[in-house]
Amino acid sequence: xxxxxxxxxxxxxxxxxxxxxxxxxxxxxxxxxPPETVLAARFGVNRHTVxxxxxxxxxxxxxxxxxxxxxxxxxxxHLRFPIGRRTRLSQGLGAQARELEGLLLEAACExxxxxxxxxxxxxxxxxxxxxxxxxSADGRPVSRSTSFFPASRFAGIDAAYRRSGSITAALRAFxxxxxxxxxxxxxxxxxxxxxxQRLRLSPGAIVLTATAVNTDLADVPVQYAxxxxxxxxxxxxxxxxx
Amino acid sequence: xxxxxxxxxxxxxxxxxxxxxxxxxxxxxxxxxPPETVLAARFGVNRHTVxxxxxxxxxxxxxxxxxxxxxxxxxxxHLRFPIGRRTRLSQGLGAQARELEGLLLEAACExxxxxxxxxxxxxxxxxxxxxxxxxSADGRPVSRSTSFFPASRFAGIDAAYRRSGSITAALRAFxxxxxxxxxxxxxxxxxxxxxxQRLRLSPGAIVLTATAVNTDLADVPVQYAxxxxxxxxxxxxxxxxx
DNA sequence: TTCGGTTGTCTAGATTAATAGACATCTAGG
DNA sequence: CCTAGATGTCTATTAATCTAGACAACCGAA
Numbered sequence: 001x002x003x004x005x006x007x008x009x010x011x012x013x014x015x016x017x018x019x020x021x022x023x024x025x026x027x028x029x030x031x032x033x034p035p036e037t038v039l040a041a042r043f044g045v046n047r048h049t050v051x052x053x054x055x056x057x058x059x060x061x062x063x064x065x066x067x068x069x070x071x072x073x074x075x076x077x078h079l080r081f082p083i084g085r086r087t088r089l090s091q092g093l094g095a096q097a098r099e100l101e102g103l104l105l106e107a108a109c110e111x112x113x114x115x116x117x118x119x120x121x122x123x124x125x126x127x128x129x130x131x132x133x134x135x136s137a138d139g140r141p142v143s144r145s146t147s148f149f150p151a152s153r154f155a156g157i158d159a160a161y162r163r164s165g166s167i168t169a170a171l172r173a174f175x176x177x178x179x180x181x182x183x184x185x186x187x188x189x190x191x192x193x194x195x196x197q198r199l200r201l202s203p204g205a206i207v208l209t210a211t212a213v214n215t216d217l218a219d220v221p222v223q224y225a226x227x228x229x230x231x232x233x234x235x236x237x238x239x240x241x242x
Numbered sequence: 243x244x245x246x247x248x249x250x251x252x253x254x255x256x257x258x259x260x261x262x263x264x265x266x267x268x269x270x271x272x273x274x275x276p277p278e279t280v281l282a283a284r285f286g287v288n289r290h291t292v293x294x295x296x297x298x299x300x301x302x303x304x305x306x307x308x309x310x311x312x313x314x315x316x317x318x319x320h321l322r323f324p325i326g327r328r329t330r331l332s333q334g335l336g337a338q339a340r341e342l343e344g345l346l347l348e349a350a351c352e353x354x355x356x357x358x359x360x361x362x363x364x365x366x367x368x369x370x371x372x373x374x375x376x377x378s379a380d381g382r383p384v385s386r387s388t389s390f391f392p393a394s395r396f397a398g399i400d401a402a403y404r405r406s407g408s409i410t411a412a413l414r415a416f417x418x419x420x421x422x423x424x425x426x427x428x429x430x431x432x433x434x435x436x437x438x439q440r441l442r443l444s445p446g447a448i449v450l451t452a453t454a455v456n457t458d459l460a461d462v463p464v465q466y467a468x469x470x471x472x473x474x475x476x477x478x479x480x481x482x483x484x
Numbered sequence: 485t486t487c488g489g490t491t492g493t494c495t496a497g498a499t500t501a502a503t504a505g506a507c508a509t510c511t512a513g514g
Numbered sequence: 515c516c517t518a519g520a521t522g523t524c525t526a527t528t529a530a531t532c533t534a535g536a537c538a539a540c541c542g543a544a
Contacts, residue, residue, distance in 0.1 A: 006445035007254030007298070007501090009531065013445075015249075016432050035490060046533045051491085056249070067491045068540035080427070083480050184480040185322070188430035188448045188473040190258050203248035203255075206430045206448055231430040238325050238426040238480050249531095251501065277520060288503045293521085309521045310510035 011052035012204055014043050018053060019062060019232055022073055033063060033071040056202060078235045079142060083210065087181045088168055089135060089143065089227070097137035102165045105198075106132040107158030109151050112224075116148045119213050120221040127151040128224075129158055134198050141199045142234055147225040154222070167223070176216045179223070185211045188231060199230050206231040253294035254446055256285050260295060261304060261474055264315055275305060275313040298444055320477045321384060325452065329423045330410055331377060331385065331469070339379035344407045347440070348374040349400030351393050354466075358390045361455045362463040369393040370466075371400055376440050383441045384476055386449075389467040396464070409465070418458045421465070427453040430473060441472050448473040 006013075018033070027033060036054070040047040054071060057063045064072045081092045090100055112120075112128035120128075128148040135143045147167070149157050153174065160170035171179060187209050191201040199207065207228040214223040229236070248255075260275070269275060278296070282289040296313060299305045306314045323334045332342055354362075354370035362370075370390040377385045389409070391399050395416065402412035413421060429451050433443040441449070449470040456465040471478070 007251040007257075007294075008446045009249035009251075011531085012249030013432075017434075020431060037490090048534090049532060052249075052531090054491095065491065066541085068489085068542080070490060078429075085482050180482070181480075182482065186428055186450070186478040186480070187320075188450050189262060190255075190448070192259075204250045204446070206432070208428070208430050236428040238423075238428070240327050240422070240424065253501080279520085290504085291502060294501085296521095307521065308511085310512080310519080312520060 008204065009052075010045055011049050011056065014039075014045065014050060015053035015056040016204075017043075019057060019060075022057075022062060023078055023232060025077075027073055031073055033073060035070065060200070060202060075140075079137060079233060080235050080237050081143075081229065082237045082239055083181070083184055084239055085180050087184075087212070089145065090166060090168075093135075093137055093142065099138050101136045103134045103136070104131060104158070104162055104165075105134060106130075107161075109155070112148050116224045119224045120148070120150060122150060129154055129156075131158060131161060140233065141230070143227050143229050144195055144198050145225055145227040147223055149223055150221075171222060176222055179214045179216050182213045182215045182219075182221065186236060187211075191230075195228050199228070201230055208234065208236060210236065250446070251294075252287055253291050253298065256281075256287065256292060257295035257298040257444075258446075259285075261299060261302075264299075264304060265320055265474060267319075269315055273315055275315060277312065302442070302444060317382075321379060321475060322477050322479050323385075323471065324479045324481050325423070325426055326481050327422050329426075329454070331387065332408060332410075335377075335379055335384065341380050343378045343381075345376045345378070346373060346400070346404055346407075347376060348372075349403075351397070354390050358466045361466045362390070362392060364392060371396055371398075373400060373403060382475065383472070385469050385471050386437055386440050387467055387469040389465055391465055392463075413464060418464055421456045421458050424455045424457045424461075424463065428478060429453075433470075433472075437470050441470070443472055450476065450478060452478065 021027065033039070033054070034042070036047050036050050039050045043050065054063060054065065058065055061074055064074055066072060079093055079096045090102060093100060108130045109127055110130060111125045112122070114124055116128060117124050117126050129151050131145070131147045133145045133147070134141055135145070157170050157174060160173040161167065164170055188206055189209065191199065191203070191205045191207045195201070195207060196203065196205070201207070208231050209226060209228050211226045213221055214225070215221050263269065275281070275296070276284070278289050278292050281292045285292065296305060296307065300307055303316055306316055308314060321335055321338045332344060335342060350372045351369055352372060353367045354364070356366055358370060359366050359368050371393050373387070373389045375387045375389070376383055377387070399412050399416060402415040403409065406412055430448055431451060433441065433445070433447045433449045437443070437449055438445065438447070443449070450473050451468060451470050453468045455463055456467070457463050
């Protein structure tokens with residue numbers, strides 16, 4: 001049933017599977033997890049091992065144990081983030097959450113890495129403004145972004161972003177009335193370091209990473225962004241254009 | 243540096259990071275891994291722990307240890323799989339591999355799960371043909387697909403697929419001259435069970451999952467597919483339409 | 485109040501992971 | 515032919531994980 005000796009602790013494998021089952025709506029009828037003894041039998045492990053897994057999910061605020069009653073399921077449901085020609089970070093989640101919040105963690109102007117200058121068709125080492133942001137939906141972090149803008153054209157865009165809390169508005173302040181997504185590259189890795197903390201993930205959690213280039217209406221690249229989404233809270237969708 | 247007591251063995255965390263570094267081209271200059279003692283110092287662990295990690299990568303045929311010389315890096319580089327309005331499984335990888343191979347694992351006709359009938363706008367429990375396939379590039383498995391076709395319209399499509407080895411050709415045999423992708427939903431999870439074996443992944447490895455619906459030119463859904471890609475070998479790209 | 489079912493806690497032992505050190509084995513190069 | 519530097523193998527010890535069992539604490543309902 002479960003893999004032993006795999007380099008991943010049994011309780012973590014079980015936690016992953018239970019998180020998946022919860023997001024899949026497997027326990028929606030009752031809103032409760034099955035009793036620990038039942039889960040232990042189902043996974044073929046000791047009850048203590050299941051308890052470790054449940055403790056991990058409780059740490060993530062996914063379940064809430066209640067002595068004498070059972071273990072309640074708190075949140076479920078994936079949010080959907082649409083990717084298309086007119087992808088906007090804040091708008092995308094739109095009506096799926098009651099409250100959306102963007103936070104600017106850091107802003108700097110520095111020589112950009114080669115991957116960035118290549119994507120923006122700049123000379124190697126060109127200075128760029130770098131913005132580090134986190135977005136939360138209903139108090140839960142849902143994305144962590146690192147954006148680059150050519151400094152020659154967008155010097156001070158960090159201040160504009162700070163005022164408006166929106167990339168779209170900040171770009172408009174620099175004469176970019178509209179912008180389109182030129183390309184998106186999607187991958188997935190295990191969460192690490194800063195992302196783990198900012199997105200409040202446990203070690204071994206998966207983050208979807210979307211690397212995107214946006215251009216203005218003249219097809220000139222204006223932004224390079226690498227956004228990380230917690231895979232257990234967000235699904236990416238690719239929709240045809242209207 | 244590395245997380246202990248996290249439910250994920252140190253050697254596996256290190257293996258993940260090294261696999262990422264390899265795919266990132268960090269060691270392309272020499273084509274060799276740094277010596278085990280250097281890696282051990284860099285990660286702050288014992289040499290034996292690094293050796294466990296390297297053994298895991300060797301198991302995946304990512305590196306090849308050579309006594310007295312060092313540890314050679316075998317393959318690297320991600321393949322890119324484009325997702326768009328005209329996504330085709332085989333064509334997508336096109337020129338990126340010398341040899342592409344599709345294999346039909348299983349075919350069955352059965353009542354489809356609700357997620358499938360919902361997506362194909364069929365009545366719950368409608369019979370569908372289910373195809374299980376694996377695709378390999380240069381001998382390495384790169385995707386594992388589960389497809390559903392409405393049985394009323396496509397009974398026997400498994401035979402057509404077996405003959406041609408292509409979904410596109412199989413659909414054409416049933417009068418679908420062309421088809422378009424209506425929606426794609428992307429997520430990522432840890433590899434499990436059959437996928438782990440078929441894609442030759444180790445436990446804890448990440449698979450990107452793309453759930454797609456294709457329609458014919460009259461906008462009638464013809465196929466529901468759930469494709470799993472090994473995240474360490476494939477990146478998904480979303481390109482605007484030409 | 486009593487009872488069945490649930491989570492919470494404790495102890496003990498067995499298995500697996502990680503550290504530490506020593507030394508063998510192999511290769512390229514001086 | 516050596517030697518420096520690399521991987522391969524072995525033993526021993528410590529720490530973390532998993533199993534096993536017992537019982538306490540708590541809740542809801544009969």
